[in-house]
Structure formats: structure tokens, C-alpha cells
Amino acid sequence: MKKVITFISGLLFLSPLLPAVASPPTQIKLISFIQWCQQGSALSEEAGKTVSILLMQVKTTDCKQANSRLQNLTSLDLSGKQIRDLQVLGSLSHLTSLNLKNNKICDLKPLMTLTKLKKLVLTKNEIGNVCVADLEPISALYELRELYLDDNGISNLESLSTLRLKKLEVSKNPIDYQVCPIKGKSICVF
Template identity: 45%
Template sequence: MRIHYAIAPVQLSRQQFVVSNSPRWSSIMLKQRLNENLRSALSICLLSVSLFGSLSDRATAQTSNELTRFSDWCQQKATLNPEARHTVNVLLKEAKTQDCKKAETTLTGLTELFLTSDQIKDLQPLATLTNLKKLDLTNNQITDVQPLSALTNLRSLSLAVNQITDVQPLSTLTNLQSLDLIGNQVSNLTGLSNLKNLETLGLDRNQVHDLKPLATLTTLKELSLSDNQIADLQPLSTLRNLDALVLSSNRIISVQPLSALTNLKLLWLSKNQVSDATPLSTLTNLTFLALDHNQIVEVQPLSTLTKLDMLFLHNNQITNVAPLATLTKLGMLFLNGNRIEQVQPLAALKHLQALILVDNSLRDRTCPVQPASVCAF
């Protein structure tokens, strides 16, 4: 908002500035008169500033609403705010021309656009590119995603590593199949509950704690939620099509809701507070499981996961590894940082390529499999 400091002229009568010879017209009275008139002038000034500011804001909004084509934004570039002007310049560079009409023809014909690490803040000029199906805006300075609500043909959208807090405007993008919001400041996921075609969703490194809005996204196949504030996994129990789920670095104690996700092939639960792995015994399609940095003592529930190729159990409180002998397809097994005394029961794991046993209480440091180089003590 621009502020004009022009003070409207104030008409003062001649008599107001004439000092009579009468004692009644003292210097005090003169000062009072002057102060009254100054206050009047100031009031008019402030009213003018307020009124002008309001009109200026309306004019700006009206101008923005009138820019319905990219060529409009381009031709009005000199009058735009610096952030919008920068976005227009980035798009002109992408179009490889400074000619507004030619740039519009090129840009509106695009179905894919990659604008990563371009210091973009204002997305308004992008709202005109309605043919886009794939848009990558990773690593910019975006806070407001409202302009993207017009891009209803989008199938894939990456907004990773920005400064986004509100995702409600994305609720119109019902054709989205892939959405990446990793590394933002999102806490409320309500705006995503309408995206029923999503198959891949990345929300790592945000401020998420309530997963209820995700319960309706039953087409999801890959969901990543590491480094958030999640404790309750119950809303995920409906996501039966998931085959990859990342929940590392949260506040999870119970994994019971995950027992229904029998299509899972990859599951990350590192750095939580899980002590009971029993609910995971039903996940017999798992090929990758990370349970490191938890509070697990008993590994018997994992004995049913016979398709596992990689298992991370380091930094827990495990003493007995015998139940793991059934996992004969294991190629990598991390058991460092536990309380294990014997590893000979693991001799059945003939396909091991790496067995990490550092920082345990081993009585015998003989590698249970060959070659011995597989083991690290």
C-alpha cells in the first residue's frame, strides 16, 4: 500500500489569526487556536491516507484479477510487485523469448514444467498455465499456493523444500496422483482429504500430528511421513493399498493399526518408541523393515516375515536373535547396539552379505556364516 502525505488545504478565517489589543487575546489563546487548526489538518490528512490506501489495495486486486493470460502478466511486468515480476522473468527464460505473445504460446502448450531452485515466491503468473500435468517447484521460497488451485489438470506436483503452511488451496487438484510436500511447515492436512486419486504423497519434515484427513486416500501406494510429530497411526489402517510407508522419527509407541496393511513391502519405523513388534507379524509381504532406534526386546513376531531382504534392528534392547533364523532370504541384517550374547542361531541365514554386530555383549565373536568377512563385530 502506498501512502500519500499530501495534506488537504484547511481554510482558516482571517480573524482566527488576528490578535486583538484586548487582554482577552493573550498568547495562550493564540496557541490554542493554532493547535486546534493543526489537529483539524492532521485529521484530514489521516483520513486521506486511509481512504487512498483502501482504494490502492482495491486497484491492486482488480489489476491482478484482470491478468487472465500470461501475455497480460508479461506486458504489465513493469507494474507488478517484485516477486511476481521475478516469476514472469523466470517463465520468459523458460520460454526462451522476451516476446510476450510467443512466450504465451510456448508456455500454455507445456504439459510439464520444472522450476526448481529459482527463488520463486509469487505463483500468480503460473495460474494461467492450465494445460500443465506435471509441475516441479522444489526448493523455492513459496508460502502461498492459492494460485495453483486453477491447475486442475495436474497429475504430479512437487512443492518440496519451501515455506508452505496452508495446503487447503490444493483441494481442487483432484486429478493429482503424486504430491511432494517434503520440507515445509504443514501441520493441518485437511486440504488433502479430497485428493482421492493420490498414489504417492511425501510429507517428511513438516509439523504433522493428526493423520485423520489421510484416511480417505485409499488409492495411496507410497506414503512418507518421517520427521513429524505423529503418535496415533489409527487413520492409516484404511490404506490397504500401501506398499511403502515411511514413519521414521516420530512419537509412535503402538504399531497396532499397521497390522491391516498386508500389502506393505517397505516399512520404516526408525527412531520411535516402539517396544512391541507383534502387530507387524501379519505383514508377510515385507522385503524391507527398519525398526532401529526403538525399544524392542523380543523379535519373535518378526519370524513370520520370511520375504525380508533387509532388516534394521540396531540400537534396541534385543538379547535373543534365534527367532530370526527363519528369515533365510535376508541379505543385510543390522543388530549393532543391542544386548546380544550369542549369534550362532543365525547360521541358517546363508544369503547374508552383511551382518553388523558391533557394540553387543557377544561371548563368541565367530561369524555364524561364511565368508567370515560378512560379519562386523
């Protein structure tokens, strides 16, 4: 028992010196798309799938070329790709329009870094169905003007009240109170 404790404490002492690849795939914190792309098999299955989809989207398998092409995009349509993991998209902070309609998205936290987004489409995902609907990450997107959340499992819109949206579509959601959280009630479509 003493040897096990000594071994574990030794690992804790050395952990800052270990490369990021030694961490479980879900804990890899990468900043740029090129870093995500170069991790390959070290990524979780879902993150790897998102990387592959982005590579197909920009029509190359070369990570450096893909990174360059992705950095030049302001609009990205990833509708119907069965995406679950958005962590990779967090590196595309220059996007102004992102269509993620008809995927399997549950966790919106990676979207917080996309502060230039003006239009975000999250229609027909699993927000609130499979997971707790946490819309708080979207409230960090101050430039957002159009938000489409139709056909999810969202029941509460309060965290969106700080946004300056011009259009908010939330039809086909089990919303507790159909009160528009944004000033100018006509912008909300229930």
C-alpha cells in the same frame, strides 16, 4: 476535511472506470500470461521475477511468443528458482506436471486453477514455516495423483483427504498426527 471526504467519494465513484494498472500491484487480477508479461513494471517485484523466470524458461523476451510456448507445455520444472509468487502460474491451466521444489513458496491459492495437474512437487518451500500452512487450495486439484510436500512446516494434512492420490510424500514436516488422510495408507510417506 469536507473536501477530503468529497475527493475520496469521487474516487470511489470513478474507481470502476479506472484501468487495472491504477490498482496496487498485488491486486492486479490478470488471466493470461501475456497480460502478466505486458504489465512489466506495474507488477510486484515477486510477480515480475516469476514472469522473468518463465521468459527465460521458454527462451524469449517476446510476450506473445512466450505465451504461445507456455501454452504448449504440459510439464514445467521451476525448481530452485527462488520463486515466491505463483499468481502468474495460475494462467497455465493446461499443465499436468509442475515442479516447484526448493523455492520460497508460501501461498498456494494460485495453484487452484491448475486443475489438470497430475503431479505437483512442492518439496523444500516455506509452506507452514513463514506462513500458515493452508493446503486447502490443493484439494481443488481433483486430477492430482502425486504430491510431494517434503521438508516444509506442514502440521496438518486433513484438507487433502478428498484427493485421489497414488503417492503423497510429507517427510520432514512437523505433522501433528502421522495418519494418512488418503485411503490406502501405503501411499503416504512420512
